[in-house]
Amino acid sequence: MLAIPGAHVAGVHFTEAGILVDLKRRAQRLTCPCGWSTRAVYDRSSRVWRALDLGATRLHLRAEIRRLDCRSCGRVRTEQVPWARPRARFTRDFEDVVAWLAQRMDKTAITRLLRCSWEAVAHIVTRVVADHVHDTRLDQVYRIGVDEVSYRKGHRYLTVVADHDRDGAVIWAGEGKSGATLEQFFNELGPQRSQQIQAASADLHGGYARVIAARTNARLCADPFHVIKLANFALDEVRRAEWNTARKGAGVSRPTPITRVRQDPAAQLLKHTRWALLKDPGTWTESQRDQIAQLRRARHVLFRAWVLKEELRDLYRLPLGRRPDAHLDAWLARASRSRIPAMLALSRTVRKHRTSILAAVDLGLSNSKLEGLNSKIRLINHRGYGHHSAAAVIAMIYLCCSGITITLPTGR
Numbered sequence: 504m505l506a507i508p509g510a511h512v513a514g515v516h517f518t519e520a521g522i523l524v525d526l527k528r529r530a531q532r533l534t535c536p537c538g539w540s541t542r543a544v545y546d547r548s549s550r551v552w553r554a555l556d557l558g559a560t561r562l563h564l565r566a567e568i569r570r571l572d573c574r575s576c577g578r579v580r581t582e583q584v585p586w587a588r589p590r591a592r593f594t595r596d597f598e599d600v601v602a603w604l605a606q607r608m609d610k611t612a613i614t615r616l617l618r619c620s621w622e623a624v625a626h627i628v629t630r631v632v633a634d635h636v637h638d639t640r641l642d643q644v645y646r647i648g649v650d651e652v653s654y655r656k657g658h659r660y661l662t663v664v665a666d667h668d669r670d671g672a673v674i675w676a677g678e679g680k681s682g683a684t685l686e687q688f689f690n691e692l693g694p695q696r697s698q699q700i701q702a703a704s705a706d707l708h709g710g711y712a713r714v715i716a717a718r719t720n721a722r723l724c725a726d727p728f729h730v731i732k733l734a735n736f737a738l739d740e741v742r743r744a745e746w747n748t749a750r751k752g753a754g755v756s757r758p759t760p761i762t763r764v765r766q767d768p769a770a771q772l773l774k775h776t777r778w779a780l781l782k783d784p785g786t787w788t789e790s791q792r793d794q795i796a797q798l799r800r801a802r803h804v805l806f807r808a809w810v811l812k813e814e815l816r817d818l819y820r821l822p823l824g825r826r827p828d829a830h831l832d833a834w835l836a837r838a839s840r841s842r843i844p845a846m847l848a849l850s851r852t853v854r855k856h857r858t859s860i861l862a863a864v865d866l867g868l869s870n871s872k873l874e875g876l877n878s879k880i881r882l883i884n885h886r887g888y889g890h891h892s893a894a895a896v897i898a899m900i901y902l903c904c905s906g907i908t909i910t911l912p913t914g915r
């Protein structure tokens with residue numbers, strides 16, 4: 504009934520704390536967690552593991568556990584048992600159920616359901632992840648995406664590397680958002696596997712691009728999301744500049760009473776346009792459509808800036824047969840003639856990164872999956888897993904975003 508691998512039941516005790524089952528091992532050989540095995544016993548003791556409940560009754564397994572002097576590890580280690588992970592005080596089945604639930608529900612609910620502590624859940628997640636995340640995941644990596652994600656209300660950052668060829672699955676995460684953090688990834692990857700990377704998408708700014716260029720021969724791709732973010736930022740700068748001019752025109756220098764702004768037509772035109780300008784035109788409301796139409800009729804500088812932003816976005820949705828390089832060069836020419844300072848600055852940045860922007864279009868790489876990680880981390884925090892450390896958040900990212908499949912005891 505318990506289906507314990509490698510042992511049979513030697514005794515059953517009904518106690519205050521639940522049912523205690525004594526196990527007797529079948530194998531005489533001792534196996535180190537590293538795989539090395541021997542017949543020589545260093546010493547013996549007894550250990551108790553918590554197993555999945557029997558109905559509403561707690562169940563514990565007790566067995567003799569031995570230590571061995573491992574010639575491979577060069578030290579004394581505790582033997583591996585078939586029903587539990589090294590150092591665990593829970594059975595493998597129990598831990599798999601916790602990990603499966605942690606992918607799906609909040610921590611408090613798990614502690615109530617399985618009657619274990621918060622700390623136990625955190626340790627189990629770390630152990631199960633270590634069991635599933637192998638170095639071999641880095642063997643066949645050809646196209647990566649690198650990005651920073653924030654945790655703990657944006658004050659702390661992680662660097663995350665995803666595999667574009669595995670549907671954006673996370674293959675590595677480390678604490679910090681500098682180039683030095685990414686260096687750790689390439690150290691782990693090693694020179695041979697680093698050279699095998701053909702393309703890498705990342706933010707235009709920051710140290711990532713520099714490290715990727717130094718450690719790989721990959722084609723560098725400017726992540727479209729970040730390019731559009733820069734364009735939106737430039738557009739917002741135009742809007743703010745225009746708003747300030749309009750306010751000065753109305754003779755108001757300090758915080759403006761709403762009534763005075765309403766009287767000024769230039770300022771009124773700008774009011775509430777912010778979201779319409781940033782949104783996709785397909786999702787405009789009736790009044791937002793109207794606002795943009797007014798700006799267009801007025802041949803407003805903000806309308807011209809908005810058109811430039813949308814034309815840059817078009818780079819990523821060109822109809823088949825249109826050449827991206829021609830589109831981008833025509834855009835650069837228009838932007839540099841626009842006489843709008845924020846758009847001039849944007850065109851300089853885009854020109855500087857022209858090659859990597861076009862590489863991203865050519866290879867169709869985008870870090871959109873990585874951007875989705877920010878909301879996943881918010882969910883992980885909300886469910887109570889990310890509070891104590893970066894290591895806890897990283898373990899949960901591996902558990903939930905790296906494609907780990909947990910098989911439930913009932914599914915074996």
Ligand SMILES: [Zn+2]
Pocket residue numbers: 535536537538539573574575576577580
């Ligand atoms: Zn060993």
